[in-house]
Amino acid sequence: MPDSVCFMEINVQGTVRGVGFRPFVYNLAREFDITGTVSNNGQGVVIEAQGVRTSIEAFVRDLRTNAPPLARITSLRDNCSRTKGIFKEFSILASSSGQESCALIPADIAICGNCLDDILAPGNRRYSYSFTNCTNCGPRFTIVQFTPYDRAATSMKHFHLCEDCQAEYNDPQDRRFHAQPNGCPACGPELSFHDGEGQYLETASPLAELASSLRMGQVAAVRGLGGFYLVVDAESEEAVSRLRNRKGRKSKPLTVMTKNLQEAMRVSYVSTMAAE
Ligand SMILES: [Zn+2]
Numbered sequence: 001m002p003d004s005v006c007f008m009e010i011n012v013q014g015t016v017r018g019v020g021f022r023p024f025v026y027n028l029a030r031e032f033d034i035t036g037t038v039s040n041n042g043q044g045v046v047i048e049a050q051g052v053r054t055s056i057e058a059f060v061r062d063l064r065t066n067a068p069p070l071a072r073i074t075s076l077r078d079n080c081s082r083t084k085g086i087f088k089e090f091s092i093l094a095s096s097s098g099q100e101s102c103a104l105i106p107a108d109i110a111i112c113g114n115c116l117d118d119i120l121a122p123g124n125r126r127y128s129y130s131f132t133n134c135t136n137c138g139p140r141f142t143i144v145q146f147t148p149y150d151r152a153a154t155s156m157k158h159f160h161l162c163e164d165c166q167a168e169y170n171d172p173q174d175r176r177f178h179a180q181p182n183g184c185p186a187c188g189p190e191l192s193f194h195d196g197e198g199q200y201l202e203t204a205s206p207l208a209e210l211a212s213s214l215r216m217g218q219v220a221a222v223r224g225l226g227g228f229y230l231v232v233d234a235e236s237e238e239a240v241s242r243l244r245n246r247k248g249r250k251s252k253p254l255t256v257m258t259k260n261l262q263e264a265m266r267v268s269y270v271s272t273m274a275a276e
């Protein structure tokens with residue numbers, strides 16, 4: 001009976017949180033006329049799928065082969081049983097917590113091309129917004145405080161989503177669906193500039209102010225979502241030695257940040273493997 005309706009519970013483990021996995025499952029299920037649910041638990045993702053057997057098989061195949069770029073499926077267990085016949089549609093369930101927390105938390109990911117487009121487009125509501133991110137990029141590991149990885153479990157819980165951001169967060173077809181650090185100039189973190197004594201300084205552009213401080217050879221502490229890092233102009237010997245003296249770090253190498261690979265190749269030797 002190739003076209004009989006069947007029911008399958010699929011357990012997926014691996015890095016499947018915070019990488020757009022549930023919306024991927026949701027859209028895939030709709031494509032194959034599959035009803036049921038997808039939800040996170042402490043171990044990973046659980047899918048209940050109901051549909052004709054051939055669709056379920058195609059669905060499982062695509063789950064394995066077309067998962068979003070950041071999802072790493074380390075194992076996939078499935079059992080096909082007689083239909084339960086209980087699902088009218090496919091839905092994404094709220095997370096259950098309080099279970100074992102061995103689901104992997106993905107690493108922080110550099111800004112993606114789509115988000116870059118957002119911050120570079122005048123008129124976009126995230127134009128020049130420093131904390132722009134989506135399901136395919138942005139902080140993860142840095143902001144998480146406990147698991148399951150949901151906004152309430154991150155340092156972003158103090159920022160309440162505005163209406164526009166909430167709409168993105170709720171829409172399985174939006175690339176910011178359940179992007180936990182989602183935010184915008186109206187509701188998310190913002191930049192501010194403080195002097196050496198910690199006094200807040202009114203300025204049109206904290207970023208421009210930082211850049212000019214660095215050009216003058218000063219040491220700055222940049223605070224992100226997860227902590228501070230100290231920065232100086234790496235091409236100023238005087239600035240670098242000031243930082244070394246203050247940190248008591250006479251010779252240990254420091255990290256050099258560059259804008260892109262070309263710039264990194266200009267100031268250092270980069271092997272092919274490292275470039276990749
Ligand atoms: Zn992005």
Ligand SMILES: [Zn+2]
Pocket residue numbers: 161162163164165166183184185186187188
């Ligand atoms: Zn917002």
